[in-house]
Amino acid sequence: MSSILKRAPAAFSILKKKFQPFVSSLLWMLVVVWTAVTLTFIMSRLIPADPARLAAGLQAGQEQVEEVRKQLGLDRPLLEQYANYLSGILRFDLGKSIQTRQPVIDDIREYLPATLELVFAAFFTITFLGILLGVLWARFPKSILSKSLSVFTVLGVALPVFWIGLILQVIFAANLKLFPLAGNLPYSKYQVESITGMGTIDSILSGNIPAFKTAIFALVLPVTALVISQIAISIRLTRSSMASELQKPYINAARARGVSEWRITVFDALRNALNPVITMLGLQFGWLLGGTILVEVVFSWPGLGLYAFNAFRTFDYNPILAITLVITIVFVVVNQLVSMLYPVLDPRIKK
Amino acid sequence: MVDYKVIVESLSVSYRGNHIPALSNVSFALEDAECLGIVGESGSGKSTAALAVMGLLGRNAELSANSIKVGSCDVLKARKKALLSLRRSFVGVVFQDPSASWNPSRKIVDQLLQPFPRKDHQHLREKLIGYMEQVGIEKAQERIGVYPHNLSGGMLQRIMIAGALLSEPQLLIADEPTSALDVTVQADLLGLLSHLQRQRSLSMLMISHNLAVVAKISNRVLVMYAGTIVEAGPTKNVLLRPMHPYTKSLLASVPGVEKERKKPLDTTVSALVALSGCPYSSRCVSAIDICHTRKPELREIQGAQVACHRAEELESNSVISR
């Protein structure tokens, strides 16, 4: 018994050591999120317009405005409002939207999947296509593909996603009529049940193939716009990283052993070349979130971006703040995940 | 009939962006079970020659030759598959810098077994452990599954040698295998290479900038300067009776011996290469007019080959004192 007690403190410190990194990053994430929350709260109280009046409507009389003010708890001292706000968040109560007259949390649940559909489709395409093209460019630098890529990547960075979206819309939807002009899958028209909220997945789950086809077609233009705006960076970075990796002595050593060129490219060079690319992808995810808002506006895609945009135009500040919060959280989590990937790729980095 | 493992005829290589060619019209041959040493300072083209033999020159190298034959394979004309199988079964290569010649994110064993089909991996693994023990690595079983950064330079080189032997090659190319190592480790490694060469009757190309290293292990020596062979012959001949002024100064540049030189030996070759005539003429103590205008050809003198206009005359004069 006493021997266990003697060993306990040692064991405890070992546990502490192992969990330390996790705990500290978790704590840090909380700090960041809390800061975002507080900042949004401060900003929400900075608005020049009177929120009570906005909620009551511009026609409302003074008494009604005061009623609304009481209802919304806006007459309370600031600190109390802050405490309520914080507790509300923990209860997932993000207030009501003036526009939709619904709790914001419900709005978010409704609009989030469509945005996720766009973001995931775009992100995966950018990642895989970007890396693939970058590798091909590094491997076959004199090919036609490489020459056209070098032109494209210079222009690619300069293409604003909203303009490209607009142009794509005009050419391929309005004129050539190949893709729908706006929106995602019209659920009711195809009688598809909304399970996840994502057109593509729901139509598969319902076994409705024509609906699936429509959903995919609806995705094409917005995703293309997003991809075009971001992929140039990935391609260029992959290529330069691969090119410098392929120069390294160990590559020649593998060649000397008689390993085939494609094997070397994929299993040796790529693995080491991906490090900076992954870092950049983490950054690009953030940029992609911003681009998604623009794309949703152009294509009237019913996602969070469009929701935020409408809320913003009508000074509906609850949704705006809620979205800021949600995006901050998503963003922080994704970044954490990315930084956890490094030791996996490079065994030299100690965890 | 002499069996040649490597025949190189009129090999010229230049790298894009350099107006001085890395190799000009070099020809040599390696006999069966012979160890040929190639000596020269950096920039002399020795590594280029060895790599060219295997078709391992980079993308920005322009290569032209009458023929390059390794075993029965014509490297210049060979198809990809033939070249790969040549590298897998006929030739083994040991590279210079152990810290850079391994993929840092893959285990040693994975890298060595990579060229072989999956089904052979099991028994090749055991074979590799056996070889590793032969080259003097203890606890080979454990060491095989680690990452390169866990091992010392000397150990990595030994493993590279073991790996090179894995396919039972008939030819071993060692490109400055000891240059990146400590002196004591160098000696060990050289002894190992020498032993292996004799034991297995390997044909070997030994490249080094260090004449002592080459002398210890080679039967014959090629001395290179600025992309050309300036002297060639049996090791004893070249060492004891050097004929080319450059060879003489190489031998004389052993530390502790004061020699009269036109220019110090450690400036880079490209800065001083004469563009016409003998490439060594700008540094040669014994250069005369013809040396600056006409390029000397390799000719046979007293059992060795020299590319120098004044070889015989300098030989008879014995100008250089030891």
Added chain:
Amino acid sequence: MITRVKIRKLVQFWPLFALGLIALIVLLPGVFTTKDPYSLDVINRLQPPSWEHFFGTDEGGRDIFSRVVYGSRITIGSAVLIVSISATAGILLGAIAGWFGGRIDGFLMRVLDVFLAFPYLVLAMALAASIGRNMGSAILALTLVWWPSYARMVRGQVLSIKNELHVKVSKTFGTSARQMLLWHIIPHTRRTIIARVTLDIGYVIIAITGLSFLGLGAQNPSPEWGLLIANARPYVLVGWWYSVFPGLVLVLIVSLIVAVGDKLSKETSW
């Protein structure tokens, strides 16, 4: 005498010419167009391109070409402003963090990580909702998001130089440390920073036009490029020139700036 060699030597300096041209457009728009970008002429609304109106007219009959030219001042001008402020702030903060190290450095790095890729759009929206929709809040939002990359870059440089200087400094002057910082670090990183600044101006132009497109930045009747394209949206089927030309100019100018920035980052001799 214009010889081939002279032309080749001049062509080497193309980045300077490109930047000069852009500066000219921004500073002296009158050189390029004589029309007033704000004057309405409703009778001539939505006219296709012609000799009279190179880019056609918009829904108010205004000449789109001159609006693009004058709009450059706002778009490019605010981009330059944003990058200047964030570069200055970032460099200072990065230098301080790198030099003093310890907790200040640790704290800054964490803050940095948060800001580094934060979707500026979201921040801009929140800011605009609080302070109001105008160029000011857009500029503020973008400045807040852009400074971290400079801080990180400079901090890295400071850290590496600090180790070199450390020995010398600890031996000789103590107070001159700050001066050494200025004299050693700034010249050393000057090239990287200038290249980075150039590239960023290009990227910020894209960002700010995006914000204006959504209505978070410039407001009507400003001829800011993003706003132009937003205004063009309803007329996209009847007046293709309205959305195409401003966009093309935008793409071209940004490509040019980014190409110059690329070239600067590879250049080692200046």
